[in-house]
Amino acid sequence: MVLALAVLLGGVVVPSASLVQALTYPGEASTTVRLVEWAREHGGGGIVDLVENWWYARPPVVASLAPADLPAPPTAVATGSPPVLAPLVPALPGEGQWVAGASSSLGEPAIYTTFERPDARHRGVVVGVALLESRAIVTHLIAGTRQPLPQTRADDARVPDALQSSLVATFNSGFKMQDAHGGFYADGHVAVPLRDGAASLVVRRDGSATVGQWGQDAVAGPDVVAVRQNLDLVVDNGRPAPGLDGNTSQSWGTAKNQLQYTWRSGIGIDASGNLVYVAGDGMNLVTLAAALLQAGAVRGMQLDIHSEMVDFFSYRHGAGSDAPVATKLLPTMPGRSDRYLVPDQRDFVAVTLR
Known part of the structure; x- marks a missing residue:
């Protein structure tokens, strides 16, 4: 408050x-x-x-991390899991080790999750990581009741019932459109005009998705069914974008926004075309870019920031039930576990099994 x-x-x-x-x-x-x-x-x-x-000007100070604040480590190494992310030394239990989530009909995991610590100066900063296998998922961009425009019916601003039995994950989108310096396109309708050069999450007709600079890495065409833009790329060609710490052109939000140590989230694409999501508390913009790079992103963009805006849920389904059971990417994420299953004011992304 x-x-x-x-x-x-x-x-x-x-x-x-x-x-x-x-x-x-x-x-x-x-x-x-x-x-x-x-x-x-x-x-x-x-x-x-x-x-x-x-x-949010004060750097994070965490004397120690409680086990309850960390995701549970894997009980076994899943076949075909990605390489372990390099941990800080000494490593925390489970740090950088992938946990397999929901699987496709062929038994292949569609999602892997872990956590990393991308800031060696502030070793208590824990960032959750989710890798979404492109060949196993379908990506959906869903409008909220107020974002991108205040015209979506409440019952449409949630994961549709028809998708819940195959739901893999949901996660937050970007800034409010008035602050995003970009546009929104879905369902054949441009809600907010798209901006050339903007960092963009782009969903293709086959349900696959990519992240890149609009007009360069992705362009409008019959294969594009949804686009959510937010500011400029923070990672490009496997490197941090120049000028993240200065933000002199306000490419990444208002002045000094980049210096805030707060909850931040980002989405990227790895060299194999998989989506990579990261989120955690106590990050400034430079740390967010480092988190995306450590997680394997070759291109990446910032999504929303601050505690009540950042949420990622993965789902499992109980035997004999289509009702999805949510798990937070990080136990410390403050959002309600039924967020996005009930109508939300903000647009968001849902991921289902292919």
């Missing part, structure tokens, strides 16, 4: 019909998120940015 209180004390929030609408609008979102986003939309963005830059 820190940001919400700061906005209130700053005199931004005044009684109005628009505030009441923001607090009651359909779709999952906490009161804090509703207040802060309303403030941004009504002239308070500068105050919110100042408070966030101050609040």
